[in-house]
Amino acid sequence: MATQTEHRQHLTNGAGQEFDRWRQSTRVFLQPIAAPSILGLFGFAAATFMVSTNIAGWYGNAHSGVYLFPFAAVFGGGAQFAAGMWAYRARDGMATGVHGMWGSFWIAYGILWLLVAAGDITLPGNHFPALAFWFFPLAALTFSAAIASVGQNLGVTSTLTALAGGSACLAIGYLIGSHAWLVTGGWILFASSVCAFYTASAMMWKSSFGRVVLPLGEPKAAANVPGHMYTHPIEYHEGEPGVRQGQ
Numbered sequence: 001m002a003t004q005t006e007h008r009q010h011l012t013n014g015a016g017q018e019f020d021r022w023r024q025s026t027r028v029f030l031q032p033i034a035a036p037s038i039l040g041l042f043g044f045a046a047a048t049f050m051v052s053t054n055i056a057g058w059y060g061n062a063h064s065g066v067y068l069f070p071f072a073a074v075f076g077g078g079a080q081f082a083a084g085m086w087a088y089r090a091r092d093g094m095a096t097g098v099h100g101m102w103g104s105f106w107i108a109y110g111i112l113w114l115l116v117a118a119g120d121i122t123l124p125g126n127h128f129p130a131l132a133f134w135f136f137p138l139a140a141l142t143f144s145a146a147i148a149s150v151g152q153n154l155g156v157t158s159t160l161t162a163l164a165g166g167s168a169c170l171a172i173g174y175l176i177g178s179h180a181w182l183v184t185g186g187w188i189l190f191a192s193s194v195c196a197f198y199t200a201s202a203m204m205w206k207s208s209f210g211r212v213v214l215p216l217g218e219p220k221a222a223a224n225v226p227g228h229m230y231t232h233p234i235e236y237h238e239g240e241p242g243v244r245q246g247q
Contacts, residue, residue: 040083047076056186073110127177154217155199
């Protein structure tokens, strides 16, 4: 009669044999994914730069939004929303939420100004409570994402913190019809676009050169040393089939 120990050994051996069979007959397909936030942040930076500088009074007039909406809807909305969907595939929950949320906003913003251009609606000017309530939830959601981004890098944190602050200023400005609040919000959003450009550039250059070029304030100290290569992608040597980074 087999002892309890022998019975356990038999089960263990059986599990090991089954694992070996799976390992010998299973193929794993890996698909390298570039950081979706590179596209999303560049799209956001460009769209936010164009709109924020207009709100801050750097150029244009009350009708400039008619000419801005195609750029904002496609470059900001389309690029960011696509980045959000790819971030979902890359299992990046924070980037999925931020790019999906702001990509949707830019598409909606473009539709709003498209209706203005078509003559279907007339905007009331600075006192625009309906538009103010667009920015209240955007500010809250973006601030929540800024807290989550601390676990990734401070470049994204600075971008989202400024974005949340600028959105809050625009919400107050449109709610009470204050030109000063709107201009302040425009300046803060401009700062957010600069942070986004820096962060996207740093991510792209790190991917291209294989080492840190611009520090992003990541939790790992080695990740913030310019010239340091702290990640080693798993790929076959040149000329061999398999998974490789790049094109």
